[in-house]
Amino acid sequence: MPATEKTWRDQLKMHVIFGITSLVMLVSTIWMLWKDHNREWRKWQLADRERAHWTIEAQLEQTKAESQGQLNTLYLQLSEVKRSKIEDALIENFRQIVQAEDARLAEAGIEEKPVDFTDLNAAQARLQSAEAGSDEAADAREAVLGELAEITNEAKRRELALTGQRKFMAADLTAAVSLRGIAVGEGESTETHDAEIRKLTEEIAEQDVKVSNAKSYRLALESVVSEIQATENDLQKRVSSIEADIARLQTQLDQNPGRVLDNPLETVVRWPIIDAFNTGGIKLEQIWLQDMKINYNFSSVARYDRCTNCHRAIDKTAPGSATAPAYPAIPRDQRVRALQLVPPAKVSEVVAAGKVDASTMEALYGLRLANRGQVNVDDVTVQVVHPESAAAKAGLETGDVIVAINGGQVQSAADVRHYLLELAEPNIPQGIDIRRGLDQPFTSHPRLDLFVGSTSPHKRGEMGCTICHDGQGSATEFKWTSHTPNDPAQAREWALNYGWFDNHHWIFPMTPARFVESNCLKCHHNVVELEPSDRFPDPPAPKLMEGYHLVREFGCYGCHEITGFDGPQKRLGPDMRIEPNYYDVAKQIASDPALNATEREWAMTLVERPEDNSAREQLMRSIKQDASLAATQAPSPAQTTARLTKETHQLADALREVEVPGSLRKVGPSLRHIGAKVNYDWLYHWIRRPADFRPTTRMPQFFGHFEHLSDEKQEFPLHNEVGEVEMVTDLDYTKRFEHIEIRALTEYLLKMSQRFDYLKPPTNITESASPDRGRWLFESRGCLACHSHGEFPGIASNQGPDLTRLAPKLNTPNGQQWLYSWLKQPNHYHSRTLMPNVYLEPILETDATGAPTGRVTDPAADIAAFLLGASAPWQPEVPTPQQQLSPREARDLEDLTAVWLTPSFQSKRLAAEYANKGIPERIAGTVKVDEMVLVGSLTPENRVEKQLEYVARRSLSRYGCFGCHDIPGFETAKPIGTPLANWGRKDTSQLAFENIGQFLATHGINGDQKPSAGHGEEASHEEHGLDPGDFGPDTGYFLQSLLGHQRIGFLWQKLRMPRAYDYQATVNKRYDERLRMPKFPFSESQREAVMTFILGLTSEAPDPKYVYKPTPRREAIVKGREVLDKYNCAGCHALELERWNFAFEPSLFGEPSKTNDYPFVQPVLSPEQIAASLAEDRRGMLQAHLYGMPAKNETTGTPQIVDADGVPIEPTDKSSLPFYKFTLYEHAVVNGAARLVGEPDPLVPASRSEYGPLNGVGHVGWGGDLAKYLYPRVIAKERETNPSAVAGEAWGWLPPPLHHEGSKVQADWLHDFLMDPIALRPAVVMRMPNFHMSSDEASKLVNYFAAQSNADFPYEYNSQRRSGYLAQREAAHPRLLDDAMKIVTNNNYCVKCHSIGDYEVRGGVKAQGPRLDLAYQRFRPEYLRRWIASPKRILPYTAMPANIPYDGNDPQLQRLFPGSSTEQVNGLVELLLNFDEYAKRRTSVKGLVAEPPAAAPTGRGTPPPRP
């Protein structure tokens, strides 16, 4: 076919298509560019840039306004100085230096033209004649300074010339040395070279002298010149500093382009593509965290956090502070505040005079408004507030948005002028409503001390954001970052404004604000490290810590294991597991009568100290040996058979060593001897509903949760009295079975209870028990540190149960005996109890003069009498059932037995048969342990008993009672609940939400509404009939989460109504398959705290480098803290006192009082400390940091408010300015001077609105509640016998504060003291109880105290107790110890109050101190020295006087101990620290050793006589 012009396709058509596609492509390209250019983050960055511009401008203007006055003064002073005269003496001094130098040069023969003073003299003359302050003076002064500068410059020039010459000489020397080197290489003679080198070296040395002379000359001249110009330079420096501040802000302002609209060039360069050449600060940034992985299910990927693209100010600090946020995130409901602005007197005058404008506002009120808002352009915003102006006094600040004035809305600056100038009356306060604070993302992080900040432990670049907050860090758009709203209202607002939606596909949605502390657990596995500390006194994670403590207190870990380990080394998270059950096992083994004596001894050792490895292993081996005998058929009659029972053999395995043992004890009391304590009546009601007896109990409620059960549909079969099956409702069915379970449990626990030997009162008691004495003993012996009691409303501790109501439980013969034994020796009943032995030993009464009266009382009996006497009445909710089962109950019991048996036999019929007749012997080998009870034929006589026992055993297993209690026979049972170690990441598909939405829709949010009759069916089909928006922010939030099938919602509901998930599910479940989680009596906030903790359990430990690794000291503190919490040490002792930080006017504190202290007692202040105490903030105020506590009122025990004279006033006294007397417990540095412990209490201005200092915060201390409670009471008690008793000393009769225990006592001593405390201070109303802690726990406490005090641990070297030291000291001071002993035993000093050796102090205990003969074991030497020298410098309240005052020139006590007062104090320390050596020297043993008789003279071969 010939070629033609015709194309295959029609050209025109092709052009059209091409044209259209080109257009489409163009449009789509433009669209793409537009889309990319308009990404959300750019919008936020531009907005933030504008905000930053606004802020800098405001800061600049504010700085100008603030410093204008100061600058003017400085300029004036500077100009004055520049016109002042110069002291002739200074110029003369200058001249003399010059002349001396000229003379020196001339003498050295150096030719140098002598300096010509003509011009200088002339200028000086001119200055002398000119009038100070005149222009001539300025001129002449400048001329004089010019001349001086010229001479100085000349000196500088000469010095430079000499230095230059030296350089050339040094180069010559280098050359000569190389030439010599070459000569050596070529084998030539080096003689000439050596001479040259010598010559040059000498010349250089001479030159160095010249250079040095010239330099000192120049420096001398310069020093005179700078002395002349000192004032001038100083002023100039201050001016420059202010100017530099302003210049710095100006530069910042210039560099920040601000609003695009304000900048014509910007409008162009912000266009797409072009903007790549000029970012203008708008660019995408990211924090790349290579080792901080995120788990994408199949692989772990490095994190990219881009959050800071929008949250640009997140790490900005307020000017002048390293940690205060620049833009505080103020909660919305606290943003608007009402201020009072007082118009000045001149206002009407000025307004009347004419036109008012912005400058009038500024002149009258000191208030300048910005021309636009900080973020919202239309906001009427304060830009500048002049110092001390009306606006400043009203409290207005830069950035405040004026919302309304006197109720009238403010829309513009003109409105403000209208209200404040035209309408305002002079001196009549005007109400101004302002809004303070910015919205996200413009705010800064609220805790920059902890997070993001450059000085924080979680720096922005190292940690990023999502490790703590979760969310999608790589996203740059609000909706894709998976922000999580904190309540439904916020969700709605976000959805509306930012297109937010719940992104189900992102598995790590941002943690909502209420649970943000959860994620701390990823890296803080020991948890207690998140308590407030010295470095972070503001609690870092209060809600999480509350949750942690609740989990510990309520013992959640008893059923739900929280394992923090993956193998012995790898940590995954917090570890909360029950300790190995060696105690329970040993107790059970000990009940085997066939145990031999040695085995019994081992078992009892284990009962007392389960940590005893040796006893445990020997016992285990011994039992296993016995078990192996049982396993083998006895081959011959000679071989012994096994002695021990099969159960004991099985228990041996439970004594194995555990690789990483848990450390928590079961939270409930032991039920092993429960029959010795309570009776059937009480126990039945307790199991049924613990809160019935004790409303504050922590024991959860297992029975009676019926809200989800139907009482309409009769679907459940039960046998009636005559054995016929009838259908009952779910409610009836459950009630009847629960009733049987409670009865079975009660009987079983009492039946299984093992024998308990009550303690008998000592025989020497002469007095019968007295509730009155018991009352005071209960109050003062420490019981209230852990228990509360309605009789003592001033203190409430929940370490132990509330004891208000005890009689209905224990006022039985058994109960009384038990209570007595328990009070006297709690560990005799249960050695794992946390209740300590408080040493209720018999008390030998004395009269007022201290003489014994012959009466002996028994404190344990007294306290028991008080507790049983002062008991609140109780009427159980339901009557106690008859012991005998009714026929219906018997039927129910059998039905329940059958239900329990069903899973084992897979047949309802067989189960029913076995339940009635018993399990045939032939299949006994195949049944489970619990079912062994039913093996053999059941008879009418034993049927009920056996069935009850079987049901009880099954119920105990099902409800997991052994998770909290020691129950015989359940020693080796395993926790029954879901492990919680990674519950925070639990797959929601594994959570059975079932019909919970319908349940709440039909029963109401609290489950307490009855579904409306007749509509039940329809109502149950209503899908999610509840709208979260109808509820408050909390309930609404959780409900939304629950309906959205999220973990948080599930957990919330599970903790509220644990059985509600069984709604409409019970019909398809056997009774034993139903939900069994009990309900804990949590309050709303407690529930949220527990959730915070549980949601943080993720087992997602990041790279080890991010996991918190404390320093050894910090670790000791963290480990010790766990033990302190466990035994509630803080119940009695103040472990930390209060820290008060506040700002004050420099004039507040005058000179501290003068003291006369030993040099080693005086505090050493660092220059930094002093400088910090003198640093003024922007308000011109200084900062004070005090440690201690405010003085307390001796009658009420509350902090005493005083007036400016220190005289107590009532808190209601509004006319006096209120102060606290703050007793220091550590030296403070205030206003540049040290404030010492033991000096008069400084008066700290009190805040009227709340407890603590004015203008600051009072961080509460830790512990000592009992001491504080008892303070007024022990004073009152003591005054009954001694009306003169001094209130201030009463702290010495109470448990001491332990804030520097570590620097005080020796580690060894403290360890042993904690294990077995001795009575130490006679004056204290109680004594340290015995907690029976393990050596490991005691060591942890010892290390804690030492670490806290920065003392050595775990050991300290005590050189003063080495014999060499003593020998050396005695060489210098012969009879050192004897002389020191003279002081001790002198009738004026130590023995007046302290017993020592066989000398006992007489008189009342309040005037007695600890024994001195034990001091050598107890004290660290330096502490003892400081204590003897000046006791009040350590404990401000101590009664101990300074015995040896520091008298440098006139030492006392020379008759006793010749030497200086320091030597005397040292001598006492040396004696006390070596008292054992002193005593040894006075003990003769020689006489006790019989000398062997001399050998018989001829007795060859006679054996020596036998001893």
Next chain:
Amino acid sequence: MEIVRSKYTIALITALALSAGAGCGSPDLPGPVANAKSAKAIREVLKTGGDEGATAATAATGTGWATLKGRFTFVGAPPQRPPYKVDKDHNICTEGGRAPLEEKLIVQDGSNGIMNVAVYLRRASRVHESFQQTAAPVVLDQKVCVFLPHIVAPLAGKPMLIKNSDPTGHNAKFGSFNETVASGGTREYLAQKESALPLGVSCSIHPWMTAYILPRENPYVAITKEDGSFELANLPAGEELEFQVWHESSAGASQALVPNTPETKELNWSSRGRFKIKLQPDEVKEIQISVPATAFTGV
């Protein structure tokens, strides 16, 4: 009374505002003063600055000198004084086996005079020259395990002596002072600041021993004698003087003695045990205060 007090507060606040100095933009009240020196500075301001009657009360306007004297008598039967409960050093601390009597409230038989009432001027604008002569230092002795006298009032800035005349060691503890005073020995004490109320003195070794020390910056302090009488001579006349009345067993707040009788009503005696009076030059004013038992605790 309320009015006077609030006027005083206004004056104080004004003074504080004045003393706060320039450059303070804080909306809060400037920090108040917490020590004698600063308090003094404020009083200076009060004297010179301030306006209208608020400061007139404390302004030094008078000339000449006057005397205030009087007597405190107990209404009713004098209370019993039980012996101290001596439980230590019996041979030293009892005389003839009899312990010394408690000193909490000493009422003279017959005259019913109340001993150991402290009457002192709260602030003195000027001090009579007779006080400038150096007097012998105040001495607080310890004898038969009793402090003698029961109340001492040293001048701040002047040393006082604490003695021990017993053959056993004692210590004296008050304020921040706590030193052993050896048998037959003496310790010196210098009060650096005045105290608005007497401070309790105790001996930790013999806990029944008790006394009071009242360091003052002005010498106008009187302690009533056995017959309940006191005299304060050479007081600044022609200006309002404010006195504090104190007794250790008073039921009033901070042990302020508040008799609540017609005589005290006439003096506008406040609930803090204070009354104000203006004396003419050379006037000798005498006040008789009968104190009902209800003004004391434990009676």
